[in-house]
Structure formats: C-alpha cells, structure tokens
Amino acid sequence: MYSNIIITGTGSAIPNRIVKNTDFKNHVFLNEDGSLFEKENSEIIEKFNAITGIEERRYAEDHVNTSDLATQASVEAIKSSKIDKEELDLIIVAHNFGDIKKGSIQGDMLPSLATRVKNKLGIENPNCVAYDILFGCPGWVQAMIQANQAIKAGDAKKVLIIGAETLSRVVDDSDRDSMIFADGAGATILELKKEDKERGILSTAAQTYAIEEAGYLYSGPSYNQNLDQDVNYIKMLGRKIYEFALTKVPAAIKVAMDKRGLEIDDISKIFLHQANEKMDEAIVKRLYREYRKPVKKNVMPMSIQKLGNNSVATVPILYDMVLRNQLEGHSVEINDIVVFASVGAGMNINAITYKL
Structure with a gap:
C-alpha cells in the first residue's frame, strides 16, 4: 500500500x-x-x-x-x-x-x-x-x-x-x-x-534568490508625483524578472523531475504561473531544450489572455479550469504526470511533480 x-x-x-x-x-x-x-x-x-x-x-x-x-x-x-x-x-x-x-x-x-x-x-x-x-x-x-x-x-x-x-x-x-x-x-x-498504486505528489523543489534579486518586485510610490508619495504600490523590474525566470525556473523544474527520475516525455501538462505569455512560452522552451526535445503540443495551458495575472491564484485556477474542461484543447487523465511551477517576489521559485 x-x-x-x-x-x-x-x-x-x-x-x-x-x-x-x-x-x-x-x-x-x-x-x-x-x-x-x-x-x-x-x-x-x-x-x-x-x-x-x-x-x-x-x-x-x-x-x-x-x-x-x-x-x-x-x-x-x-x-x-x-x-x-x-x-x-x-x-x-x-x-x-x-x-x-x-x-x-x-x-x-x-x-x-x-x-x-x-x-x-x-x-x-x-x-x-x-x-x-x-x-x-x-x-x-x-x-x-x-x-x-x-x-x-x-x-x-x-x-x-x-x-x-x-x-x-x-x-x-x-x-x-x-x-x-x-x-x-x-x-x-x-x-x-x-x-494500491502510487500517485499524488511525487517530488518538490523550492529556491529563494535574495541578493540583487530581492528587489526585482517591490513596493514603491506612484509615478504620479501629485499623489501622496508615502503610499506604496506594487512595482517590478520586468526585464530583470524575465531574464531571471528564463534561466532559473526551468532549472528548478528539472530539480523536481530529477528527484523522481522523470524525463520530459513523462510530463503531460505544465501548469505554470500566468505571469506573461511570452515569458512562459520561453520558460517551457528552455526546459525542453534541457532535454534536447521539441516542445510538446498543448503541454502548457494558459488562462492569462482572459484572466490576467492574479498572482498566487493563477496556478490553482488554471488546474481547476482544466479539470472542469473549461479550457478548450486541454484535459488531464488518470496516470498523467503534471508539473506545477511558479516564480515571483523574493525572488522565489518552486515546482511540484504530481501524478493523477
């Protein structure tokens, strides 16, 4: 058992x-x-x-x-x-x-x-x-x-x-x-x-980069200097985040996969934080490049087009939508192995491999 x-x-x-x-x-x-x-x-x-x-x-x-x-x-x-x-x-x-x-x-x-x-x-x-x-x-x-x-x-x-x-x-x-x-x-x-059969969470990985990366997302005053400059809003260094995510996220996913000896062909879907469509596509492309494989068709569901980036909610919403057949062209089945992964303020990265 x-x-x-x-x-x-x-x-x-x-x-x-x-x-x-x-x-x-x-x-x-x-x-x-x-x-x-x-x-x-x-x-x-x-x-x-x-x-x-x-x-x-x-x-x-x-x-x-x-x-x-x-x-x-x-x-x-x-x-x-x-x-x-x-x-x-x-x-x-x-x-x-x-x-x-x-x-x-x-x-x-x-x-x-x-x-x-x-x-x-x-x-x-x-x-x-x-x-x-x-x-x-x-x-x-x-x-x-x-x-x-x-x-x-x-x-x-x-x-x-x-x-x-x-x-x-x-x-x-x-x-x-x-x-x-x-x-x-x-x-x-x-x-x-x-x-009787193994399934569920297979492996996990998490990292925090907190030297210069700590300031890639931060709280800062409005660009409108007529507003109260003591009130802070969410701010980010978009190019820095893009470059960071492109190298670090695929590596973190690979750490989680390697813990269970998984190959890229074993993965049915990658549920990636919905931060930026081009960035997410580049992350997945870089991950597949690690395995010298072309990107699998329909491997990455996306909700960002209609829902935007709602931070911590993107991955669970995305998974729920696929389970409920609310994203055309995307579904999962028993025995599929999927990846949940994200990147954000910290800078933090993490990944989970999961078998349905």
Whole structure:
C-alpha cells in the first residue's frame, strides 16, 4: 500500500467584472520620474498585448475582498472533494497584501486571511489550524509543499490550500505594468490516501534568490508625483524578472523531475504561473531544450489572455479550469504526470511533480 498525498477537490473564484485592454485607452501613463510617457496609449496597449498575451482581466466587485474570494473558492473545493469541512486539519492561505477594502491604502492582515476563511466557512473544530503564507506569486505552490510536509510528518490528513489576491487594489494607475495584474482565487483539498498504486505528489523543489534579486518586485510610490508619495504600490523590474525566470525556473523544474527520475516525455501538462505569455512560452522552451526535445503540443495551458495575472491564484485556477474542461484543447487523465511551477517576489521559485 502507498501513502499517497493527492488533490481530491478544486475550486475557483473568478470575479465577474471584466476589464478589457481598451479600458486603459484614457489612462495617463507616466515614466518613473513622473514625466509623460511618449507613446500613444493605443501603441502602448498593442505592444502590451503582443508581449503578455493579456486581452482582458478580472477585478473584484467593490464590496468583495481577498478573503471573500478565498472563501468562495474553498466552498467549491470542499464540495468537489466530498469531505466534511470539520475534518480539515489545516487551512493555508497564500496571498501578499491581505484584505484591501476598495479605496483603502492599507492592507488588513489581522486576523489572518486563513482565520477569516475558517470563520466564513463556519468551521468550529479548534484543531483545524489556520495560517497565512507570504511567498510572492509562488505562494500557492509553496503552501502545497508545506501541506505535503505536514501530512508526511503526521500532523495533518486533510488540508485546504488557497491562493487569493486582489492586485487591482495595489496597482499604480500611472504605471503601464498596472495592466498586467488581476484578482481571483483558487483552492485545493490535499488528502492522505492509502492506495494500491502510487500517485499524488511525487517530488518538490523550492529556491529563494535574495541578493540583487530581492528587489526585482517591490513596493514603491506612484509615478504620479501629485499623489501622496508615502503610499506604496506594487512595482517590478520586468526585464530583470524575465531574464531571471528564463534561466532559473526551468532549472528548478528539472530539480523536481530529477528527484523522481522523470524525463520530459513523462510530463503531460505544465501548469505554470500566468505571469506573461511570452515569458512562459520561453520558460517551457528552455526546459525542453534541457532535454534536447521539441516542445510538446498543448503541454502548457494558459488562462492569462482572459484572466490576467492574479498572482498566487493563477496556478490553482488554471488546474481547476482544466479539470472542469473549461479550457478548450486541454484535459488531464488518470496516470498523467503534471508539473506545477511558479516564480515571483523574493525572488522565489518552486515546482511540484504530481501524478493523477
């Protein structure tokens, strides 16, 4: 008998509010020094779409917070797993900014989002421990790694893992990068099961680069110098992140694969953080190059075109969509081996190999 640690339920919360690229046509985009950006907005938007692949993104309604989206996704995951919520031993919520009420300049992390989710779910069991993890965009993958470790250690049997974010409330409207970010939540139930065949989480890998890389994503003032310069927004060095991800992410995925002696032909799907379409395509191409193989057709599902980059939520949402046959041309079957991988603020990288 194998002690398998498997995903038994998934769920998503995708906001209804659609923001198209054309909605940015009247934005005033500025350079870092506050000067007016030279190009016309139509040209900015066209180039943005060509690089990122993003056509539209989702923003939460004004009355909805990150913990609300996290709870909605959790309800779906618990329902699909067919477990009793009171059986949960652990709730881990990956996020980066807490609950940010519309119009607020301060993130609210007290109590933790995991505590808020437990409260909203109405879970009474005091032995269900709830905590948050801050790990940049790779937060959900890292929370899965932590849940896997907790189960292996005998500290849990059933864990709820959530990635949730409302990045639309921490962006600088005058910064072109604001068009990348979006809102949403994805959740999974991870369980220990005694089974005749091995499946579930096969291997993991994680790394943090924190010398010059620590500042690739950071909090900084608005480019609009007429606004309060003591209020910070999410900022990033896009070219630096691209170059970093292109070399480091394939290497981290390979570390996870090598731990189980997996070859690239063994992998059916790669669920990669939805940061930038061109960057993700380059990462996968570089990974296949490591094995001297051409990229497998349809190996990488993508949701960024319609959902944008909702940080910690991208990978669990993507997986949930494929399981529910919501991405045309993409599906998974029993015995398929897939990869979950991400990169983001830290700079952090991680990967999981998983057999259905």
